[in-house]
Amino acid sequence: MAMNNVGRPTAAVANDAAAPTTFSGARGLLQPTSLIFETGSIDRTGVDLPPVKGVKSRLGGLARTTTTGNPGLSEPEAVRHYVRLSQRNYAIDLGMFPLGSCTMKHNARLNEKMARLPGFADVHPLQPVSTVQGALSVMDQLSHWLITLTGMKAVALSPKAGAHGELCGMLAIRAALDAQGQAHRRRVLVPESAHGTNPATAVQCGFIVDEIKAAPDGRVDLSDLKTKLGDDVAGIMLTNPNTCGLFERDIREIADLIHAAGGYFYCDGANFNAIAGRVRPGDLGVDAMHINLHKTFSTPHGGGGPGSGPTVLSDALAPFAPVPYVVTRADGTLDLVEHEGDSEGEPFGRMVAFHGQMGMYTRALTYMLSHGADGIKQASEDAVLNANYVQACLKEHMSPAFDGVCMHEALFDDSWLEGTGVTTLDFAKAMIDEGYHPMTMYFPLVVHGAMLIEPTESESKASLDAFVASMTGLAKAAKSGDTARFTGAPFHAPVKRLDETRAARKPVLKWSPPVEANKIAAE
Amino acid sequence: MRYLPLTPSDREQMLAKVGVASIEDLFLDVPEVARLDGPIHNLPFAQGELAVERHMQRLSNASMAAGSVPFFCGAGAYRHAVPASVDHLIQRSEFLTTYTPYQPEMAQGTVQTLFEFQSQVAGLLACDVANASMYDGSTACAEAVVMAARVTKRTKVVFSGGLHPHYRRAARTLAKHSGLEIAGLPIAINDEAAVLAAVDQNTACVVVQCPNVFGTLTDFTELAKAVQAKGALLIAVFTEAVAFGLVTPPGEMGADIVAGEGQSIGNSLNFGGPYVGLFATKDKYVRQMPGRLAGETVDADGTRGFVLTLSTREQHIRRDKATSNICTNSGLCALAFTIHMTLLGDKGLKHLAQLNHEAACETADAVSAIDGVELLSESFFNEFAVRLPGDAAKAVEAMAAQDVLGGVPYSRLRQEPGFENVLLIAATETTTAEDIASLADTLKKVI
Numbered sequence A: 001m002a003m004n005n006v007g008r009p010t011a012a013v014a015n016d017a018a019a020p021t022t023f024s025g026a027r028g029l030l031q032p033t034s035l036i037f038e039t040g041s042i043d044r045t046g047v048d049l050p051p052v053k054g055v056k057s058r059l060g061g062l063a064r065t066t067t068t069g070n071p072g073l074s075e076p077e078a079v080r081h082y083v084r085l086s087q088r089n090y091a092i093d094l095g096m097f098p099l100g101s102c103t104m105k106h107n108a109r110l111n112e113k114m115a116r117l118p119g120f121a122d123v124h125p126l127q128p129v130s131t132v133q134g135a136l137s138v139m140d141q142l143s144h145w146l147i148t149l150t151g152m153k154a155v156a157l158s159p160k161a162g163a164h165g166e167l168c169g170m171l172a173i174r175a176a177l178d179a180q181g182q183a184h185r186r187r188v189l190v191p192e193s194a195h196g197t198n199p200a201t202a203v204q205c206g207f208i209v210d211e212i213k214a215a216p217d218g219r220v221d222l223s224d225l226k227t228k229l230g231d232d233v234a235g236i237m238l239t240n241p242n243t244c245g246l247f248e249r250d251i252r253e254i255a256d257l258i259h260a261a262g263g264y265f266y267c268d269g270a271n272f273n274a275i276a277g278r279v280r281p282g283d284l285g286v287d288a289m290h291i292n293l294h295k296t297f298s299t300p301h302g303g304g305g306p307g308s309g310p311t312v313l314s315d316a317l318a319p320f321a322p323v324p325y326v327v328t329r330a331d332g333t334l335d336l337v338e339h340e341g342d343s344e345g346e347p348f349g350r351m352v353a354f355h356g357q358m359g360m361y362t363r364a365l366t367y368m369l370s371h372g373a374d375g376i377k378q379a380s381e382d383a384v385l386n387a388n389y390v391q392a393c394l395k396e397h398m399s400p401a402f403d404g405v406c407m408h409e410a411l412f413d414d415s416w417l418e419g420t421g422v423t424t425l426d427f428a429k430a431m432i433d434e435g436y437h438p439m440t441m442y443f444p445l446v447v448h449g450a451m452l453i454e455p456t457e458s459e460s461k462a463s464l465d466a467f468v469a470s471m472t473g474l475a476k477a478a479k480s481g482d483t484a485r486f487t488g489a490p491f492h493a494p495v496k497r498l499d500e501t502r503a504a505r506k507p508v509l510k511w512s513p514p515v516e517a518n519k520i521a522a523e
Numbered sequence B: 001m002r003y004l005p006l007t008p009s010d011r012e013q014m015l016a017k018v019g020v021a022s023i024e025d026l027f028l029d030v031p032e033v034a035r036l037d038g039p040i041h042n043l044p045f046a047q048g049e050l051a052v053e054r055h056m057q058r059l060s061n062a063s064m065a066a067g068s069v070p071f072f073c074g075a076g077a078y079r080h081a082v083p084a085s086v087d088h089l090i091q092r093s094e095f096l097t098t099y100t101p102y103q104p105e106m107a108q109g110t111v112q113t114l115f116e117f118q119s120q121v122a123g124l125l126a127c128d129v130a131n132a133s134m135y136d137g138s139t140a141c142a143e144a145v146v147m148a149a150r151v152t153k154r155t156k157v158v159f160s161g162g163l164h165p166h167y168r169r170a171a172r173t174l175a176k177h178s179g180l181e182i183a184g185l186p187i188a189i190n191d192e193a194a195v196l197a198a199v200d201q202n203t204a205c206v207v208v209q210c211p212n213v214f215g216t217l218t219d220f221t222e223l224a225k226a227v228q229a230k231g232a233l234l235i236a237v238f239t240e241a242v243a244f245g246l247v248t249p250p251g252e253m254g255a256d257i258v259a260g261e262g263q264s265i266g267n268s269l270n271f272g273g274p275y276v277g278l279f280a281t282k283d284k285y286v287r288q289m290p291g292r293l294a295g296e297t298v299d300a301d302g303t304r305g306f307v308l309t310l311s312t313r314e315q316h317i318r319r320d321k322a323t324s325n326i327c328t329n330s331g332l333c334a335l336a337f338t339i340h341m342t343l344l345g346d347k348g349l350k351h352l353a354q355l356n357h358e359a360a361c362e363t364a365d366a367v368s369a370i371d372g373v374e375l376l377s378e379s380f381f382n383e384f385a386v387r388l389p390g391d392a393a394k395a396v397e398a399m400a401a402q403d404v405l406g407g408v409p410y411s412r413l414r415q416e417p418g419f420e421n422v423l424l425i426a427a428t429e430t431t432t433a434e435d436i437a438s439l440a441d442t443l444k445k446v447i
């Protein structure tokens, strides 16, 4: 055996022993974790504050007498707790995250840096407008970009995420119909491939959802659409490119049909990243469309938000935009219209306190300035090219849901898994072992066992080739009967497959002290 | 372009593999009239980091940062000192650049922090159960109202006059299209009796706020009982989460649903967003709740783990029958909240709350000592209302011209006859004795 001069062995010896269970619970670099409630304590703190003065309280007899029960940790303990937990997460910064419809593209750190400039991050939403001209300029410039990229009349910035933007657009439609004396129009047409937020939104606005079928080519079935038109139709909610990753090629005809029937065209713009800089929704007959800044314009998803869902509006709907919005006064200064009574239009109301997701506006504007009109167009083209390349490489091994080219995402069904004993879920869990976040699975609902792969423009060709090699390997393994690789997966994640049924059957939604937890278990 | 890895030769090889001649061939489904022949006009082209940073820095400089002047604005957004480790930790790649934890085996970091967040929020508000966050306090309030209508199957909503006007507007916007009838009570600093009187057998809920928009603290224990006796729910709203380090939490007063703003723990002012909505309720209503929920479970080896659960309430499963359309929520802001709360602990939170209260008491004394200024809030936490001898918006504008951000005129939130002279003033642990002296001096000069 090779040794160094103090007798320490320096060469590795082949060893096929199974990995032992460790005494610490760690697995090498993967450290054990616990809950703050188990390691912290009620009298510990990681923040040093100046002493209290003992001023006479004016709480009107409402002083809290109970503990919050929330433990504290010192700073080193807290930092370690969260860093350890972070290492149990996958992220776009680690590798490809092909979660279809969610658009996990690179999050530039310049955007983070700009969002933290004090003139954006450390200004209060209700400071006098004379003191926030720079922040209002960000909103104004972002509006200009969004309106120009979409070819629309106006934009309502305040919606807090995509679904909130849907609400904004549909409420504008409600208000427009009411103003036209068309309040009886209650039916909203929603393709069955739509994202769940679309029907949920329509109902929140007091509409009734009427599903329209998908044609065999994955697009709206025009003949079904025509039979559903009538004078009780308020409009259509259509995603374009749609959730199958396809451009609705009849979109102009659909817009004309819905307009001729007296309804409005809401476009779900979650997939705008496929066409930004190349196609303007305003040229397609759209009346309202939300833009997920956290998808197309790369504001980070942060493990489930915050998002931002500015909603662009056509001439017909612009007057109904909610407050607040930015206007330019005659002297060139910027101002906010915050009260419905001060508006020259007929705002349908207010959706949020304050002015929306400023922190996302600054990030998105930084993205836009960095990319420029040319870079945004190139990014859309690369996103579409990457998806088509993946589809082309995988189509012999898996079954594409539809023929022909796709837009920014490639959709497969599970027919190629038939008879293998492997489900879409199993396949997804095996991808975890391969070091990839699984694609979107079981959505859209129009395709059986759907697998929706969105690589985005952030992946290099080498990265796509590695992904394809891994997916091809898995596909071959599934077909050759190596079922255990899938049904037992994941093997290499920090935890094995988690029991979601159990979680829902007996929900444990917060930590309880062991005594209480035992009591609950005993009941 | 620094963000795009494909080279021209990559693109050529890839087009060949796809079997098309050019990128145009991938966009043939776009109607011909809508195909653009080049980059969109009227927008600049790509720029390097330096140029972009210069542009953004110029815009930043054109605003008056709160930290650069004596600062007393609140009214739903509060400036607190957030430990440096919070912003560092939330910028870790694994937290910042990941998605909603749909694949829990590779997202235990996110789901466990959400579970801890829910536990902390439930403890703070003294409620049975809290969700994994809403967009912000105002939308949480709106969702609470429609949830109450669902629970009670009734259609009338009573808004207290002490509710933050933006919350009231946001809730009205959502509620009126759910077929709800809205009874908004006149603006008032205290209107418990009027709230109760407005409840009838069709009332789904009353919405009250403590501390309310004027800073006033009210014990809703009796009101909650009376409202519940009439078959309605009490929704308690708040905009300053730090308060519950010192003030009786809404759960202890018997609130059925608690909805409020969590910004002041862990999050910056950000000119109004992103913030983090806190939403809590009683166990018996959990299946009517909007939003995501993290829950405990075990993996195939029996090891503890966490997943998103009870998703049969949510839009991706229930579509048009979902409890809400919310999808993306406020994950990263919730993470900032939970980290800051962990650093504080119960002890630190109480200490912090006490410092806030003391700063507000001292500010109230200094301001109400000025001739013609009347303190309107008998009790308060870190924010109070005063009546000035003249228009409050003009006074605030005049103070800003002297580099003092002296509070929020009520008229900024709602134009209400009789309230033109009302000024809302907030102080926190960041407020210094010099700040208070500047405020008093400047206010005296401008009124």
Ligand SMILES: Cc1ncc(COP(=O)(O)O)c(C=O)c1O
Binding pocket: A101, A102, A161, A162, A163, A164, A195, A197, A239, A243, A268, A270, A271, A292, A307, A308, A309, B326, B327, B328
């Ligand atoms: C097609 C589609 N529509 C709407 C949404 C909702 O957007 P958000 O999550 O921002 O509310 C999403 C994303 O989840 C989506 O993929």
